[in-house]
Amino acid sequence: MNDRDATIGRNLAALRGDMPQKTLADLMREAGWKWSQATVWSVEKGERPLKLAEAEYLTTNIFNTQPFALLGQEWESLVQSSLNELTRSRVELSEVVTRYVTAQRMLAARLDMSSDEDAPAARGKIPDHQVAVASKYLAESPQEAARAIVQQILSQKAELWETIDADGQALDGLRETLRNG
Template sequence: MKKDDFEIGRELANIRLKRSLSQDQLADMMNERGHQWSRKTVWSMERGIRSIRLSEAYDLEDVLGVSLFGKAESEDATYKEFVEDRWENEVKDAVERIRLAYDEAYELGLTLHLVGFRMDDGESKELAACLSGFGEGLSRLYSDAPEFLHGKDAGEEFIRLVRGHVTPPTQEEDKA
């Protein structure tokens, strides 16, 4: 059974408290292993707001001396599920950031085009033409974006497009 970020976060908080560790202490322990954690990082994870990255998972389990992610009949199967879940979350976040950037570029393009179009005094004609042209270009960038980036479920759609074409690494491959 898969655990979601909220369940893992709640378990993390319980284990941390049983070990009498503060959020700052856990963050310091993870910093010693090369992760850039703060009390806010731990707080966000414990509430399921921030996912635990794959690169952090092993160290976190080692620091706490437990398994947060459970063991399946096959450890490789658990690892594969873990990798797939983390990958999906990271891809969805990245696609959403791209979608929002396209939306912002489109809005900026419209604004610049209108500003340029409204400027018509002699000295500003060259600037007006530049703003208008740049605005049109940004608007075209949005229009030419892949169709899945125009929807609210862009991340889910992207995952559907690539599922089956990506094979997560095994635990041994990932360590190599």
């Protein structure tokens, strides 16, 4: 093992973040690479050199960065890993908001159908408490719902935000060091 392989391995582990080694190996196998969980482990430990073509595929197609991220300082890979997680989370958030809006529209359509004269079987059969809850959901925009959820999370997870603030101060120090260094 040489220092460069060890650095690449540490940075690959940092880019992988919380993704299981098996998941990374599966993604590489799906793309035609002969990777297993043991391959990921060996590369991350610096025991198996990473081929350039593998590095290009990993960084460009899986981690949405450039191959040099594997060569840089470990903190660069950690920052990139956080950026990757935010990007994935934003995509997931978009999907959730889309499902929320769709469910809202479906609820409104079903409530409209239940009051339609052509639907006598449904008319008057929806319990008042369901109508009240449905009205609340329909009156609330997705932005208002998200804001309420964020407020709830902030109030429940104060210690998490204190940790993030501490990390933010550490990042400020790192930025200052980079500017001066």
